[in-house]
Amino acid sequence: MDDNVSITVVLGCFGRNVGKFVFCKGVENQILNIDDHIEHYNEMMDYFDACRLFDKPMFEYSAILHFIRNMQDRFDQVAINRRLWTEMEYQTYQKFVAEHRNCGLYIKLAPAPKDLEEESPEEVSVRFKASKGVKPQVNLRLIRGRR
DSSP: OOSOOOEEEEEEEOOEEETTEEEEOOEEEEEEEEOTTSTTHHHHHHHHHHTTTTTSOBOOHHHHHHHHHHHHHHOOBGGGTBOSSOHHHHHHHHHHHHHTGGGOEEEEEEEOHHHHHHTOTTTOOOOOOOBTTBOOOOOOOOSSOOO
């Protein structure tokens, strides 16, 4: 892969209780894994940027419905001759949004599961040694930023 990072679009709800009665405990579903091999990668990143998903999750019901519809309508996968999601997946996401509206919904971006495994805290060990008068150098690179 280039400098692009694999990300996951997550659709979830916060859950809902009325007194001691629990309607829903809260759910998160990974609805789309995106890497630089998917068609329209750059356009999707621009759309996520326009929706400000790199800054914060989306919480408004109508914005979430619009986001799901827009993704399905805009980003057909022409090379494999199918929509972004199958019709059943698309209907399931819409049904989830309708059923969990009272729970409080959100859509957010998260690192793809394989990225999380590669950089798990148990496997990565970083040691810092301070020397008098020497500032430690940390090499950071911008993965995706606001324009």
